Amino acid sequence: MTLEYFRNHCLSLPAVTEDTPFDPTTLCFRVGGKIFAIMDMEVFEYVNLKCDPERAVELRERYVGITPGYHMNKKLWNSVSVRGNVPDPLVLELANHSYELIRDSLPKKLREGIQ
Secondary structure, three states: OOOHHHHHHHHHHOOOEOOOOOHHHHHEEEEEEEEEEEEOOOOEEEEEEOOOHHHHHHHHHHOOOOOOOOOOOOEEEEEEEEOOOHHHHHHHHHHHHHHHHHHOOHHHHHHHHOO
């Protein structure tokens, strides 16, 4: 998977914005101002995605390319490889899952404004 492909997928989701708040090469995607995906733009090897804690454990046991989130809360975030050892459709599904978890955690007023 390429960064451009992943980026286009994320930006196709409702109300998504992107920025580089930490440094010039760490790209973040947000919904309602909250991050749902983080990756390095120069070395795009994995993406950090939020995940349901029980599902996170199951995914880590099943895929060698899914590990506890690097520099993140290990219970709630996974680092997901984009180098071929996790199927691309699953990477996109997990990006959608992360987006939905963050969107659903937003205050009702913000959530209602997202179409």
